[in-house]
Amino acid sequence: AQSVTQLGSHVSVSEGALVLLRCNYSSSVPPYLFWYVQYPNQGLQLLLKYTSAATLVKGINGFEAEFKKSETSFHLTKPSAHMSDAAEYFCAVSDPSNFGNEKLTFGTGTRLTIIP
């Protein structure tokens, strides 16, 4: 079974500061990993994904994440926070051996607040 743990249900950063959202995974096989973002009153949209190619993955809106197998982590970062980054962020994992039916297992989410 796979799972993800997101450390910190709420994170606040000042505008212009570094954003760091933490995600650790548990998987018996090398996983696929994802970060999704949910803006208020909207569904989820993909920020970025790791599928065993480059360990540093760049996504939309200036976000990136690094897959670290030794730490079983996939933390999300952005060098400089913008007010528009305020949202809820979800880390998710899937099993690549589950061919075709990519069910995702989601973390509990981190709500990011940006302080002006």
Add this chain to the structure above:
Amino acid sequence: DVKVTQSSRYLVKRTGEKVFLECVQDMDHENMFWYRQDPGLGLRLIYFSYDVKMKEKGDIPEGYSVSREKKERFSLILESASTNQTSMYLCASSLLGRTTSGANVLTFGAGSRLTVL
């Protein structure tokens, strides 16, 4: 622009009522999913379907059923709604099989917020 459309954004129902949540996608995706989103619990998979008339239970199927009569439509059914089914329900779809970049990406609808009184 590709879309997953959930017909009802907000619903209020009474305990014991039968509830239908409808989801339609226009991307010709084989896979469709229903998730439930609750504060502090994240998203939990209720059911998914990888083909017409095919369905598999997710992590929390109790109290729910689904119907997929057409490829583009996936319905979630609450046979007898209860207050503990008050939640946000998210539909998603994806392609079957692999893309050249690896994992297929789920495309989500905007959600249906259900309140059961």
